[in-house]
Structure formats: C-alpha cells, structure tokens
Amino acid sequence: CQHCAECDDGLENYCNHMVGTYNAPTPDAPGHTLGGYSQQIVVHERYVLRVRHPEAQLAAVAPLLCAGITTYSPLRHWKVGPGHKIGVVGIGGLGHMGIKIAHAMGAHVVAFTTSESKRAAAKALGAHEVVVSRNADEMAAHAQSLDFILNTVAAPHDLDAFFALLKRDGTMTLVGAPASPHPAPAVFNLIMKRRSLAGSMIGGIPETQEMLDFCAEHDIVADIEMIRADEINAAYERMLKGDVKYRFVIDCASLAT
Template sequence: MQTIPTKAYGASGSILNSLKPMTIERQAPKADEVHIDILYSGVCHSDLHQVKNDWHNTIYPCVPGHEIIGRVIEAGSGVTRFKAGDLVGVGCMVDSCGVCPSCKEKEENYCEGPVSWTATYNGYMKPANEEFNTFGGYSTNIVVKESFVLSIPKELDIKAAAPILCAGVTTYSPLKHWKVGPGQSVGVVGIGGLGHMAVQIARALGATVTAITRDKKKQEAAEQLGAHEVLISTDADAMKAHESKFDFILITIPDAFDVNDYVKLAKRNGVITTVGLLGPYELPLNNMEVAMHRRSVSGSIIGSIAETQEVLEFCAEHHIAPEVQMIKMQDINVAYKNMMDEEVRFRYVIDMQSLKDEA
C-alpha cells in the first residue's frame, strides 16, 4: 500500500528532553478515511505522562498529540461528510470496535472491545500488541477514519480551538452526564489546562462556579474566566467553611493527590468526579465521609465523538476559548519542562508550520 513520508517529533524513550525530529510513514487514505494537513496541535499534560511512561503502557517511538486542527487534503472515495479544504479536528480517538454496547450507544470512549478504543497516538488504549502503534499530531499530516473526524465551527479561532478536542470534551462530558445546570453549585479543582475550560463551561451551563486552587496567583485568572468565587485549598479555615457546599465537584489534578479533603466539600448526594488522574489516589478513600452523606466518587475519561462535536459547537455558541500560548515545534522540550514546573498559563499550542519549514 502507498505510504506518505511524514515529518514528526517524537520520543524514543522515557528520558525528558528526548523529543526530536523523526520521519514516520502514514498510509494513504482508504475509502472511508480522510487525509489531513495539520495546522495546530495542542500540548496536553497526558502527552507528558505518555512520553515519561508514567502509565507503564507507552510504545516507543511515541509521537504525541491528540488535539489536532487541520485542513482536509484528500477524502477517500466513500467519504461523504468532508472534502478537500474543509477545516477539521481530531481528538483523542481514531477508532473503536464499533460493535460493543458502548460503541452502539455512541460512547466510544468506553469501548468494551478487547483493546478498548484506538488512541490517536500510542496505539490501543489497552495495548494488546506492542507492535501496533499510532502516531499523533506532533506531525505534518494524519490519516483518520471519517467517523472520528470533527467539523470545526467557523466561529472558533483555529489557533486556540485545538485544546477543546481534549481539555474541552474531558470536562464537558462529566458536566453534561451529571446534568450540571442552573441552580447548582460546582467546584472545579485545579485551574490548569482542563480546569480553566471547566470553569468556563460550567458557568455557561448556568451553574454557580467556585474555582478551587492551591495557588493564590491563579485567583485573578480564575475570576476572569468566570468563577464566581475562588477557594484556596491550602487555607484550612476556608476549606472547613465550604464543607457540604457543592452539588458537583470536578477534579482536574493530573497527578496523585489526597481526594479526602475534596470529598468533604460535597453536599449530601453530591458527586465528586476525577478526570485528570489515571491511577490511584495518593491516600485511600475514607468511605465514612462518602457513606455518611450518600456522596458519590466517580471518574470520567475524555468524551465520545458526538460529545466532542457538541462541545465544539457549545464553545462557539458561548464564545468560550482556551487560553493558549503558541510555540514552535522546536520548543517542545522546553514546553514540557514548563508544564512540569507549572509555568504554563493553561495550554500550549504548536504552530505546525514551524515543523513544515524545518530543513
């Protein structure tokens, strides 16, 4: 089968500062696939986790990137929704089994097939064959099945839209699932790449939103994003005063943490959902605090293709946009260090023209 040589940046191992130029091969589009020229690629904290092999499932070489904005170069003969020149997006998934109950109910992100859904990079979500790999958006182009390609509303700024495809849908999905809306009190824990989207989305859904952060320097930014109140989690008195206040708490912290302090903030019948952490909490959950108030502690992972299209349109309608810092592809290792040091203001986005121009 014809292949397409593609410029990319990837990691050959888990050592930081290891992302470097490489050439990968894309297969020419099949009848149901779309060939996309990548314009912008968001930099997600999970990219950093994956390169470092924090989840012990990384397949190298690893070419990250699952927040992709681009234009269609070519559509396969059976493609009906897209044509050359269309502005499109690709998020965290590029395939799923299509036949399990979750897939049939259009919740591909909970695919129950033997390897779960196929990630945009790093192969299957549950690797079953280390020889199978996929390469993501830190590259000049990508080929994706039509059913996993998103339309980008014309109202969105394409330079800023990429993080909606992960950070946006990852926070929108649980907010919608638990029917967050007017009259509800919502706490958003962690005001970073995911949290800053959650504050804006929850506010647009009509909830009263409290941004919860340990960093006092983020207070002004959280208020500008639409938070009605900012709670500093290191202030014991303030945390005590907010116990049993929230109907819904969305926790976006990407590393292990103690969930118990946040459980106390939920009302009777309140829900606590963690989206940033894929792994155990730092300390065991104290079920006494859960049981005594019939609270629920839950998790959520990304969102379906339908939800991703929905959040793109929701953000366009409500004038919601990620706050981004544009970088060149050649600056990616510095960007990763800044993410580790928490020195990025919400989200980096790579201008992929910088890679195309690289000699």
C-alpha cells in the first residue's frame, strides 16, 4: 500500500493490504491477478531489483526471489554468522538454500533430514554435519547445542524434538507452511531455557536486493531443473513425491509454443 508502518520500514511483505501474485482480488478487470508468467509487465520503480549474476545463471537465480529470500531473511534477522551453530531442518527447495546461505554467512551448519539418502547431498550443499532426525542417538548428540534453527519443513511434525537441540535463548523459526497444524509444542520446552518459536515470510524489497547482492558475491544460486510449460503437470506430480532437486523452473519461452 506504500503508506503503512510495514511499507515505511521496507517490509512490504508484511503489509496488511498486499495484493498477492496469484488470483488475488483486484478492483480492476478481470478482478483478480493473473500470476507471474507474463512476458512483459509494468512495475513501480520501488519494486525493481538488480540482478548481478551472469546472464547464464538467470534461470537458477529465479528461485532466489522466493526460496532465497525466504531463508535469507530469518538468518539475517536473527543475526546468524561466524561463531554460531545453526540447524536447517529439511533439505528441499527452501532447505537447500538455507544451507548454502547460512554456510556463506560463516555459521556452522547442521542439516536435519528424515532420509539417510540425503546425507551426502546435504554435505555437498555446504552442511558441516548432517543428522538423520529419526535417529535418536544422532539427535541426542546435539542436545542444547544450537543457537538457531531454521525449520523449512512444510508438513506437520514434532517441534519438541528440535526445541531440545536449542541452547538457552535459542530460536526456532518456521518458514515451511504445512496444510494442517503442527502438534502443539510442550510449553516447558520454551520456559525452561527461555527459547523462542517464531515465523518469517519472504522479505521486503530492500532485503531482497541485499540477498541478491550477497548471493552474487558468494556465487550462490538455486539447484534447478528446467522444464517446458507443457511439462508442468508432470513436474507437479513429481514435486508431490519429492522428486526434484530442488526447484523446477519453467522456461517461459516455451509458453509461446
């Protein structure tokens, strides 16, 4: 809206009057927004971003504007950096970016996955340690050792198992959005160590530009698979099965064919 406290602070993503990209109501015809796949758009200069990556990387840069900023913003807000030991829960579209960015920020990164098969992949992304969260011994080995946890999992799960890994005053921030609620955490897991549970949603334009510059400086892009527009349905089915590493990107040139 450009006139509320959130917009004044450069945090347009928290504006109460934000118009969504996909099918959000609008006062003008056709009465709703039409998504993000136009070949050309008119945009207010306030919302233009500069991409410094080489042109050859543009497809892999595209997910930075969602997964990149969604993970960068909480890592930046909670001041993750050298000397911090942080956890990234989930190694998917969000989690793989969280690992890359937290590593570049200088933190010691512990990746958490339910799948033994993702251990090597997490190490390749930059995780210093990988924990299979179904392994009680591996989880116990990290009890009260983490300063911060970025939880990217978009399915309901037991948050208490991860609260036990936080130090006193540690924070777990949720960026994954499950379709149904997580089981309620035990209050004493928060009270006894003054731990915090928080949430975060994408980022404002100034922070998004900061993220793009940071990723260009550190040669960070998303791991992608390019698809044609006529492959979207098949890609969606694969996504539901977790069969993507780690983001599909639509070749918009194929929309015209």
